[in-house]
Amino acid sequence: MRILFVGDIVSQSGCDFLKNHLSSFKKLRQIDLCIVNGENSAVGNGITPHSAQSLFSAGADAITLGNHALKRPEIYEYLDNFNNPVVRPANFSDKAPGRGSMIIDLGYTQVGLINLIGAVYMQICENPFTCADREIESLKNQGVKNILIDFHAEATAEKKALAYYLDGRVSAVVGTHTHVQTADEQILENSTAYITDLGMTGPTESVLGVTKECAIEKMITNLPVRFTNPQTDLCCIEGVIIDIDHTCGKAKSIERIQIR
DSSP states (O other): OEEEEEOEEBHHHHHHHHHHHHHHHHHHHTOSEEEEEOTBOSTTSSOOHHHHHHHHHHTOSEEEOOTTTTSSGGGHHHHHOTTSOEEOOTTSOTTSSSOSEEEEEOSSOEEEEEEEEOSTTSOOOOOHHHHHHHHHHHHHHTTOOEEEEEEEOSOHHHHHHHHHHHBTTBSEEEEESSOSOOSOOEEOTTSOEEESOOOEEEESSSBTTBOHHHHHHHHHHOSOOOOOOOOOSOEEEEEEEEEEETTTTEEEEEEEEEEO
């Protein structure tokens, strides 16, 4: 089974670039399942029903989220409709709309998808380690062997520690949130695939997807600045391809990818 995990989609330019390139890439690389992080897919960040649907139209099979998951109230009802294959961090408050994990049925196998948010330098949330334990146990009790985790976190150490903690219990732990692709993709000792950050899908001439002049002004003045996203064709899709033995859930390989 071949999984494509795509890093944070940023604004309209990221959505458009994904739409123009994802389907052909999936065919070329014989992708069985494509998961994208969409928490910045709406203009101005967050996610809306419109931006979610644009990601599915582009070829995404499921969407994970992060700290901006609930920024736009119009997404709440959409998240509560479990026919929509979207997960928000499982360690959010239990009063938050939506769900933190789901099972994707591919016919010949099932894939469990869990979304978590980090506790270091992020918003207050349940401990991601104990939350992961609970969500993994629930999926395994339902007979799921292939389990994927999108860990939306700031601290590199927290991401790597969680991967080691879960090594052998899940098929993959991939990091999102920092928008900078890391060069540490690896298969851990007990066959869990890992990368600290998938990277970003959006404008290359930007500061993490934000118009560079806005980011520079904010850093120089320390005054409130309204961030915008550059509308440009100079974009990149970043992520990884993970090959998994679906009969046992063990990862066999992980490959870092960029599409420009």
